[in-house]
Amino acid sequence: MPTHSPKWQAPQPTSSVIRWLLDSDPAIRWQVMRDLTNAPDKEVAAERARVATKGAGARLLALQAPDGRWGGAAWNHGWDSTMHALLLLREMGLDPESSEARRAVGLVRDRVTWQGCGPQEADDNPFFVGEVEPCINGQVAASGAYFGQDVQGIIDQLLSEQLTDGGWNCEAPNGSMRSSFNTTICVLEALLEYERAGGGSPKLSAAHLQGQEYLLERRLFHRRSTGEVIERDRKSDAIWTRFAFPTWWHYDVLRGLEYLRSADVTPDKRVAEAIDLVVSKRGSDGRWPLDTLYPGKMPVETDEGEGQPSRWNTLRALRVLDWYSARD
Numbered sequence: 001m002p003t004h005s006p007k008w009q010a011p012q013p014t015s016s017v018i019r020w021l022l023d024s025d026p027a028i029r030w031q032v033m034r035d036l037t038n039a040p041d042k043e044v045a046a047e048r049a050r051v052a053t054k055g056a057g058a059r060l061l062a063l064q065a066p067d068g069r070w071g072g073a074a075w076n077h078g079w080d081s082t083m084h085a086l087l088l089l090r091e092m093g094l095d096p097e098s099s100e101a102r103r104a105v106g107l108v109r110d111r112v113t114w115q116g117c118g119p120q121e122a123d124d125n126p127f128f129v130g131e132v133e134p135c136i137n138g139q140v141a142a143s144g145a146y147f148g149q150d151v152q153g154i155i156d157q158l159l160s161e162q163l164t165d166g167g168w169n170c171e172a173p174n175g176s177m178r179s180s181f182n183t184t185i186c187v188l189e190a191l192l193e194y195e196r197a198g199g200g201s202p203k204l205s206a207a208h209l210q211g212q213e214y215l216l217e218r219r220l221f222h223r224r225s226t227g228e229v230i231e232r233d234r235k236s237d238a239i240w241t242r243f244a245f246p247t248w249w250h251y252d253v254l255r256g257l258e259y260l261r262s263a264d265v266t267p268d269k270r271v272a273e274a275i276d277l278v279v280s281k282r283g284s285d286g287r288w289p290l291d292t293l294y295p296g297k298m299p300v301e302t303d304e305g306e307g308q309p310s311r312w313n314t315l316r317a318l319r320v321l322d323w324y325s326a327r328d
Contacts, residue, residue: 002272010321011279013314017286021311025302026050027057027092028311035319048093052100056300057092060085061100063299068107070299074117074127075136078297079248082112082127083136085299086143088246090193096147105147130154133170134161135249138186145193155194158187159207166214181240181251182233184214185259192263212265220256220274241277242291245302245312250294253277258316261323268327275324278317288313 013021013036021032030047033039051057063085064070071080078084086108094101114122118131128144128151130137137154144151161168167179168187188211191204218224221240232239236250243254253274260271267275281288290303290310303310 002276003269004272004275008325010318010325011282011286013318014286017314020287020309021315024311025055025057027055027094028315031093032315035315035322048095049098051092051094052098056302057089057094059300060089060092061094061104064104064107066107068109068111068127071297074112074114075131076117079246079294080297080299081117082108083139083143084246084248086147087139087248088299088302090143090146091246101147105149109149128154130157134158134168134172135170135180135183135186138168138183138188138190139249141190142186142193145190145197145199148197151190151194152199155190155199155204158190159203162207162210166210166217168211179214180235181215181218181230181256182235182249184211185251185255186249187211188215188259188263192259208263212260212263215256215260216265216268216270219270221253238294239292243281243288243310243313243317244292244294245290245310245316248294248296254313254316254320257320257323261320266327267324271324275321278320282317283309285309288317 018036022029026047030044030051033047034044052061070082070085071078073081075081075083108127112127114125114127114131116123122131125131128140128149130140137158141151141154141158158168161172163169163172163177163179165179167184169176169178169180169183188208191208195204195208221230222228223230230240233251238250240252243252244250247255257271257274257278260267283289287309290306290308290313293306303312
């Protein structure tokens with residue numbers, strides 16, 4: 001297993017790759033400016049403000065119906081529902097304090113329920129109350145916390161559903177005692193956003209740390225019992241070494257690393273193999289491809305297509321490698 005010496009350095013992006021990243025949608029450009037070029041805060045903020053009025057972010061906001069919903073539903077099996085739109089706006093970094101965000105999220109809070117989109121007992125629940133599955137509730141709570149909504153009820157429910165191995169699984173009510181990478185990553189992202197929003201507590205911190213250890217003990221894509229690489233997800237047949245964007249409810253290795261980076265986890269030897277995987281997928285042109293795009297209706301396009309160089313994957317890969325190379 002790779003361990004890497006402290007002198008290991010991330011492959012540096014060429015000037016042409018940086019230009020390519022900057023010659024893109026505001027949702028990507030402001031994050032490149034912040035994370036890769038160290039642009040002044042004032043310039044980053046100005047670019048971030050454009051997410052609401054230009055490009056994919058503006059197009060996505062324009063798709064919201066007067067009843068507050070996207071795709072006519074709180075959640076659906078495609079990717080164009082209210083939950084998926086809010087997740088994507090969060091990934092784009094739409095400023096929660098912007099008038100556009102407050103209007104859109106306010107409509108969701110005040111008008112959207114789970115009627116017809118989940119178990120019958122959740123029909124009358126307002127959107128940010130959530131439903132019953134931890135993978136869905138994790139995604140709702142992540143966007144809710146990011147956009148300043150009250151998701152305390154969902155967080156309390158998620159904390160009560162943590163399994164003894166440190167993770168979560170939507171199949172726990174059916175008797176499963178083993179956690180799922182897919183469910184666990186959705187919940188961890190929710191806990192992180194909730195902590196960032198000022199909702200931390202000793203209980204939440206403990207649950208968060210146990211969930212992180214669930215990923216690290218498995219080196220992000222190995223079975224703990226045998227050490228073998230998990231090649232495919234049992235539920236969806238997705239390949240975890242193939243990087244997608246958006247990921248939706250699916251786990252993959254890059255998503256796991258991005259979470260650890262966002263959570264300011266100090267990387268250790270348990271992530272070294274996952275880092276090597278990221279490096280190996282870099283093309284000769286210094287860019288990372290969109291390995292896979294999950295079937296379903298996208299509300300707006302975010303990249304050039306499956307198999308093509310991906311600005312989102314390139315941005316995410318480069319900042320993960322920077323995070324690793326800066327370890328103590």
